[in-house]
């Protein structure tokens with residue numbers, strides 16, 4: 001199978017991007033990063049991508065104002081120029097039109113730092129702390145028109161402790177994000193994910209029977 005050509009879309013620091021780039025460089029990984037695209041001209045992740053020798057493109061949303069369709073047409077051109085067939089959103093802070101999402105249906109992943117469907121949208125760690133959950137985590141899912149929804153590919157969980165703050169919880173969840181995003185992209189690139197009735201069925205996945213019980217007493 002030829003390696004899939006992936007675009008990573010970022011708006012910020014790009015730590016998930018770095019994890020994806022590193023993973024795709026391992027021997028036998030079924031995808032390569034063809035381009036990193038940012039909608040923010042000075043996103044710190046752009047410099048990190050260049051340092052890693054990855055092609056970058058900026059599609060600034062500002063000149064397009066509220067015209068998302070025209071912004072997306074420019075984005076689509078940047079993707080076409082690099083022969084991209086899969087997209088990973090990694091801290092990309094723009095919403096897409098349903099038309100763009102449908103065009104990339106089943107080929108565009110996002111990562112969100114909560115155990116979806118809990119705590120979608122802004123401030124997921126604050127939401128988790130306010131709810132008092134004992135477990136939180138991260139979710140890789142297919143992108144659908146609704147924000148932070150879509151069939152779930154992979155999740156990883158961490159314990160929440162009584163003295164966690166947004167920052168401490170975010171740091172622990174981020175380490176999980178960096179582990180699961182490359183694994184989820186591998187599954188997609190290897191064509192091992194089938195979506196059945198809105199749920200992902202993963203070929204060759206084994207049952208996990210460890211249990212994480214929190215708090216430990």
Ligand code: GRF
Nearest residue numbers: 013014015016091111112113
């Ligand atoms: C991550 O927490 C990701 O889950 C969320 O935005 C953040 C991006 O961080 N969607 P980074 O730019 O990958 O470091």
